[in-house]
C-alpha cells in the first residue's frame with residue numbers, strides 16, 4: 001500500500017499535465033485563455049443599433065464595455081467625443097436597454113475605462129501594447145477606435161489575433 005501512493009500521485013500529475021496540454025491545443029479560438037479579454041463579440045446586433053451607431057464608426061460590440069459606460073455614453077450623445085450623435089428619446093431608451101443588457105458580463109471588465117472608451121480599457125491596452133504610437137496614427141488607421149483598419153472581420157465580431165493585418 002505504501003508504495004502505491006507515490007505511484008498514484010505520479011499518475012495524477014501526468015493526467016493533469018496531459019489535460020492541460022489538450023486544453024491548450026484546442027484553444028485556437030481563444031475565448032477561454034486567462035490572459036485574453038472575455039469579450040463576447042458575437043451577440044446578434046440589434047438593427048436599430050447598427051442603424052444609429054454605425055454611421056461614424058463601426059457598431060462596437062456591446063460586450064466590450066460595462067453597462068455603466070454604455071449608460072453614460074447614451075446620456076451624453078449631444079456631446080459625443082467631439083461629435084453630436086443625438087437621438088430621439090425613444091431610440092435612446094431602446095438602445096440603452098439593449099446595450100446595458102448585453103454589456104461586459106465579467107468582473108474583470110466591470111470597471112469603467114477612462115472616457116468610457118473601449119480603447120482605454122486595461123484589456124485593450126494590454127492586447128495592443130506592441131503597437132507603437134506612430135502606427136496608430138498611420139493614415140490608413142487614424143485612430144485605435146478604427147478597429148476595422150486591422151481587424152477586417154470586426155463588424156462580424158471577428159477580432160481573432162490570427163487574422164489581424166496592420167496596414168502600412
Ligand code: HEC
Pocket residue numbers: 052053054055056057060073077080081082083084085087095116117118119120143144145146
Ligand atoms: C456623428 C458621428 C457619431 C455617431 C452617430 C456615433 N458616434 Fe460614437 N464616436 C464618434 C467619434 C468621432 C468618436 C471618437 C473616435 C476616435 O476617437 O477616433 C466616437 C467614439 C465612440 C466610442 C469610443 C470608442 C473608443 O475609443 O473606444 C464608443 C463606445 C461610441 N462612440 C459609441 C457610440 C454609440 C453607442 C453610438 C450610437 C448611439 C455612437 N457612438 C454614434 C462619432 C459618432
Ligand code: HEC
Pocket residue numbers: 030036037039064118119127128131135136141143144145146147148149150151159160161162164165166
Ligand atoms: C493598428 C491595428 C489595430 C487596430 C486599429 C485595432 N487592433 Fe485589435 N489587435 C491588433 C493586433 C496586432 C492584435 C494582436 C495582438 C497579439 O498578437 O496578441 C490585436 C488583438 C485584439 C484582440 C484580441 C484578439 C485575440 O485573438 O486574442 C481584441 C479583442 C482586439 N484586438 C479588439 C480590438 C478592437 C475592439 C479595436 C477597435 C476599438 C481594435 N482591436 C483595434 C491590432 C489592432
